[in-house]
Amino acid sequence: MSFAIQTNVSLAEYTTLKIGGRARFFVSAKSESEVIQALDFADTNDLKLFILGGGSNILIADEGFDGLVLQIALKGVSIVKEKGESVYVEAAAGENWDEFVAFCIGKNLQGVECLSGIPGLIGGSPVQNVGAYGQEVSETIVSVRCFDKSVSRIVELTNAECEFAYRASVFNSSEKNRYIVLAVIFALQLGGAPKIVYRDLQNYFVGQKPDLAETREAVLKIRAEKSMVLDAQDPNSKSAGSFFKNPIVSRENLAKIEKRARTIGFEAVPFFEIDENNVKIPAAWLIEKSGFDKGFEFGNVGISSRHTLAIINRGGATAQDVIGLKNFIQAKVQQRFAVELQPEPIFVGF
Numbered sequence: 001m002s003f004a005i006q007t008n009v010s011l012a013e014y015t016t017l018k019i020g021g022r023a024r025f026f027v028s029a030k031s032e033s034e035v036i037q038a039l040d041f042a043d044t045n046d047l048k049l050f051i052l053g054g055g056s057n058i059l060i061a062d063e064g065f066d067g068l069v070l071q072i073a074l075k076g077v078s079i080v081k082e083k084g085e086s087v088y089v090e091a092a093a094g095e096n097w098d099e100f101v102a103f104c105i106g107k108n109l110q111g112v113e114c115l116s117g118i119p120g121l122i123g124g125s126p127v128q129n130v131g132a133y134g135q136e137v138s139e140t141i142v143s144v145r146c147f148d149k150s151v152s153r154i155v156e157l158t159n160a161e162c163e164f165a166y167r168a169s170v171f172n173s174s175e176k177n178r179y180i181v182l183a184v185i186f187a188l189q190l191g192g193a194p195k196i197v198y199r200d201l202q203n204y205f206v207g208q209k210p211d212l213a214e215t216r217e218a219v220l221k222i223r224a225e226k227s228m229v230l231d232a233q234d235p236n237s238k239s240a241g242s243f244f245k246n247p248i249v250s251r252e253n254l255a256k257i258e259k260r261a262r263t264i265g266f267e268a269v270p271f272f273e274i275d276e277n278n279v280k281i282p283a284a285w286l287i288e289k290s291g292f293d294k295g296f297e298f299g300n301v302g303i304s305s306r307h308t309l310a311i312i313n314r315g316g317a318t319a320q321d322v323i324g325l326k327n328f329i330q331a332k333v334q335q336r337f338a339v340e341l342q343p344e345p346i347f348v349g350f
Helices: 032-044 097-106 124-128 199-204 212-225 251-263 283-288 319-337
Strands: 006-010 022-029 048-052 058-060 065-072 077-083 086-092 141-148 153-158 179-190 239-242 248-250 278-280 301-303 310-313 346-348
Touching (some): 022 032, 032 048, 032 141, 032 179, 086 097, 124 141, 153 179, 199 212, 248 251, 251 278, 251 319, 301 319
Parallel strands (some): 022 065, 048 065
Antiparallel strands (some): 006 022, 077 086, 086 179, 141 153, 141 179, 248 278, 301 310
């Protein structure tokens, strides 16, 4: 085997929450052949498998992971095709997401500017259908190169085959654990205007027409003000990002939620239209109106002092501490609004 297989490796350092036990086996694969060799090792030894990316959207159990943790460390970004104003860019799964965004903006390519500052790697972007400030990666993804474990070969999935939805895809739903993302091809627009549809950005640029670089700078500033940019000096950034998804409900359900809200003194429930039948309610609003303020403390964990969607490690926290606060928040929101909040991070080893 051409690479090292490590044993008893602490996983906390590989996560933004800085929480988690140890991996029985650990491999950092820097090529597609190493990925395949690592999978063969797991199959031969009948080991459970977990694919690790940037560690920004996961909670690892205190007991760790009794199997093989495979870190995807493939590198490379290149322009593979130009067709009119469309530029096709391929990025390997192990590339840093925000560095990729900076690369695209440096080339004057529009399509990912609002996704600046999101922690993690390229490989995780299609899995979660990463989105922020009115933009999602599914808008620009052309295809995803994967290893398909069911047939033991590399395949290319089109955008349609990825079955993208809100924070979801084939990779984390109907075919969960089947594919390992190796690379992603994006179609970006040369010289395109930035997408300014999110309220925070519209307010930031009132009366202005920003370019891509100015949009990126604004997104980074707004995210930093909410401690949603990784910063070793900021205790609020020791989190897994937004811990809960914004719930999507039917308009019929919205009417019931609004009725409950009025009975407890809230005049209106904020929402964003999804389609003619469904709307999205901000999870942060539901959490705040259920009694959780920014900076709420719950032992060694708490809620960010800048952003109520983020659960943070206040120091010495365990995975069970995080689960305890998660359950508490969910129960209060359910009790007050009859809405079941769904967590966004991936739970590993539970």
